[in-house]
Amino acid sequence: MPQLDLPSGPPLFRQFPTALRFSVQEQSRNRLAALLLGLFVPVWYLLMISIAGNKDLEFKLYSTGEMLKVGGRNVTLITAGMNSLTMISGFVVFDAVRKALNFDRRLAFAGFRQSTLIGAKMMAIGIVTASIALYTALALFLFWRPGFTGWGAILLGFMAMTLTYGSLGLLLGVLVKNDLEGFFLIIMGGLTDTFLQNPLGNPAANKPVLQYFPSFGPMQFSVGSSLGDTVMWRYLGMGLAWAAAFALIGLVVFHFRTRSRRPTR
Amino acid sequence: MTVRPQHALTARDIHKAFGKHRVLRGADLTVEPGQLVAVVGENGSGKSTLLKAIAGTLAVDRGEVGLRGELGYCPQDPVLNSNLTVDQHLHYFAAAHRLTGLERADELVQLLGYEKYRTTAAGDLSGGTRQKLNLTLALLHDPDVLLLDEPYQGFDWETYLRFWDLVEDLHQRDKAIVVITHLVFEQERFDLLADLVDGRLTPRSSQEKEPSHASA
Numbered sequence: 246m247p248q249l250d251l252p253s254g255p256p257l258f259r260q261f262p263t264a265l266r267f268s269v270q271e272q273s274r275n276r277l278a279a280l281l282l283g284l285f286v287p288v289w290y291l292l293m294i295s296i297a298g299n300k301d302l303e304f305k306l307y308s309t310g311e312m313l314k315v316g317g318r319n320v321t322l323i324t325a326g327m328n329s330l331t332m333i334s335g336f337v338v339f340d341a342v343r344k345a346l347n348f349d350r351r352l353a354f355a356g357f358r359q360s361t362l363i364g365a366k367m368m369a370i371g372i373v374t375a376s377i378a379l380y381t382a383l384a385l386f387l388f389w390r391p392g393f394t395g396w397g398a399i400l401l402g403f404m405a406m407t408l409t410y411g412s413l414g415l416l417l418g419v420l421v422k423n424d425l426e427g428f429f430l431i432i433m434g435g436l437t438d439t440f441l442q443n444p445l446g447n448p449a450a451n452k453p454v455l456q457y458f459p460s461f462g463p464m465q466f467s468v469g470s471s472l473g474d475t476v477m478w479r480y481l482g483m484g485l486a487w488a489a490a491f492a493l494i495g496l497v498v499f500h501f502r503t504r505s506r507r508p509t510r
Numbered sequence: 511m512t513v514r515p516q517h518a519l520t521a522r523d524i525h526k527a528f529g530k531h532r533v534l535r536g537a538d539l540t541v542e543p544g545q546l547v548a549v550v551g552e553n554g555s556g557k558s559t560l561l562k563a564i565a566g567t568l569a570v571d572r573g574e575v576g577l578r579g580e581l582g583y584c585p586q587d588p589v590l591n592s593n594l595t596v597d598q599h600l601h602y603f604a605a606a607h608r609l610t611g612l613e614r615a616d617e618l619v620q621l622l623g624y625e626k627y628r629t630t631a632a633g634d635l636s637g638g639t640r641q642k643l644n645l646t647l648a649l650l651h652d653p654d655v656l657l658l659d660e661p662y663q664g665f666d667w668e669t670y671l672r673f674w675d676l677v678e679d680l681h682q683r684d685k686a687i688v689v690i691t692h693l694v695f696e697q698e699r700f701d702l703l704a705d706l707v708d709g710r711l712t713p714r715s716s717q718e719k720e721p722s723h724a725s726a
Contacts, residue, residue: 255608263605267594274593274631341593348591351647354566354583355606507566508574 260357264365272341272373281333282377286384289329290322294388297321302444306469307456308477315472317445322389323399323467324443327406327460330381331435334374334407335414339427342366342418342499350503359503363496370415370492374407381407391471398470402463405484409459410435412488416495419502439464459487517578518543518686519655521564524573525709526556533559534570535709543578543654544684546677546699548691550714551706557690558586560706561657564688579654586659586690588644592633596624596643599632600650607651618646621672638664645673649680656680656687674699 302317349366353359382400385391391399410431417427441455442464455461462483469475519541526534533556541547551557562568564575565583590599600615619625622642627635632643641664648656662673674696680687689700697703703714 255605255610257608260605260608263602267591267598267602270598271591271593344593345591347589350567351585351589352602352606355603355647355651356608357606505566506569507564508570508572509576 257358257361260361261365264352264357264361265368268365268369269372271345272337272369273376275337275340278333278337278340281329281336282380285333286326286329286381287387290325290384290388293321293325293328294318297445304444304468304472306473306475306477307465308469308480309475311473313468313473315468319389319391319472320443320468321445322385323402323464323471324439326381326385326399326403327442327464327467328435328439330377330403330407331410331439331460332432334377335410335417335431335435336428337373337377338370338411338414339418339431340414340424342415342495343421343424343427346419346499346502349499353503354505359500362503363499366415366499367492367496370411371408374411375404378403378407394476395471398476399467401481402467402470402484405463405466405481405488406460408488409463409484409491412491412495413459416491416498419495419498459484462487517541517576518545519564519578519688520576521560522574522576524560524563524575525571526559526563526568527571533709534563534573537573537706537709537711539564539688539704539711541655541686541688543686544681545701546681546687546689547702547704548689548697548700549704549706549711550691550697555706556709557706558659560711561585561659561688561690565657577655580651581655581657582648582651582653583657584645584648584659584661586663588640590632590640590643590647593631595631596628596635599643599647603647603650609651614652615646615650618649618676621676622646622669623672636664638666638669641665642669649676654685656685658687658689660690660692 297317299316299318301314302320303312304315304320306313349362353362378400382396382403385396385399413434414431417430421427438458438460441458442460462480465480466477466484469477469480517540519539521537521539524534524537537560549557549560559568561583563570565581594602600612604612604615619628622645624639624642627639632640635643641661645661648658662670665673677687704711705714
């Protein structure tokens with residue numbers, strides 16, 4: 246809240262490391278998410294490839310227009326990875342942001358600049374979601390060795406996806422009224438989004454309408470780079486644009502919800 | 511130019527409705543430095559709503575609030591982060607207030623008797639200890655104006671008495687303090703009792719507490 250006499254303590258920029266440290270801590274202390282990450286990710290990979298089999302599929306690369314002939318097992322591993330990390334990153338950030346909203350407002354009233362809290366929160370989301378993406382990409386090695394460039398592209402695609410769903414978690418965390426609504430939206434959104442991109446589960450996977458889903462860009466980028474030989478940075482950018490849009494709206498709402506409402510004269 | 515209010519706290523003509531239910535209908539409250547004021551009223555009369563409005567956590571429909579100095583607000587339900595320990599809360603709020611050290615925090619933790627929980631996450635604390643931390647965060651920066659919404663809920667008798675020692679110390683140091691209370695037997699501790707009835711505050715005349723330098 247606005248204070249008439251600013252204390253003459255440490256400079257304001259010193260608040261940032263404190264806010265960042267505790268923001269990372271609050272987001273990474275989710276035991277259920279850690280359990281999901283440790284167990285669910287490898288089990289989900291295993292389950293999905295056992296369903297997928299190993300027949301070849303056609304995957305449309307939009308940058309070149311070509312139909313790529315790819316192993317169904319490998320595409321399924323990428324969508325399975327994206328599928329699990331959308332849920333986990335969305336859940337982790339949503340849960341932390343929602344539970345801490347009143348606390349963040351108390352911090353802002355106590356003298357934390359909202360911009361500091363917002364910056365720290367966003368950076369913490371970046372760190373936590375990148376760690377989730379890294380783990381999910383490393384777990385992929387249990388089932389597939391795509392080569393360094395291919396794996397690197399999958400990791401980047403995963404990072405764009407975790408950042409997107411982490412940002413969606415932030416947006417829902419400051420918007421929705423109760424846990425169930427948020428979890429439902431994240432799980433249904435993530436499932437629908439990633440399953441639709443896989444031609445194995447969805448015969449319409451190569452249709453243009455899929456371009457309007459958040460996982461379209463990262464999926465094109467990951468498949469094109471690991472299973473084709475086309476690195477399509479623009480498509481990674483599309484994924485990041487979704488992340489930026491969710492984050493921006495979420496942070497604006499966060500700003501409004503943590504501001505002082507006192508009717509000062 | 512900003513005109514500083516004369517009093518420690520002034521709330522004028524505060525109106526707040528939730529749908530058709532008009533909770534506050536022109537509540538006025540003035541508190542001077544060194545004055546200890548109790549806000550009393552039935553359940554649902556709007557006591558917490560009034561404090562939230564003054565603290566700025568709730569938007570009002572009409573009215574204005576003036577403050578002189580820094581504010582400390584202890585909400586009725588502890589506002590803590592379950593994932594952070596007691597010590598992490600203290601460091602976080604010390605950074606918020608830009609304090610150079612944790613001396614006051616150490617003092618408060620010791621006074622309220624919960625040193626052994628300093629490394630425990632807030633989510634694992636008992637209700638009473640959560641309330642102690644909630645109160646500590648409101649007092650950490652030694653504010654000039656204090657709003658305490660039933661601050662001793664869940665305290666044991668010993669801690670309750672220590673709480674009043676603490677309030678007495680703040681009172682002596684000219685802090686302006688507003689406490690929401692239900693307890694009849696503690697009402698003699700206050701300089702002024704203000705009843706919240708029908709959305710307005712009225713000083714309790716039967717107390718004859720010399721409301722000479724303040725009025726509700």
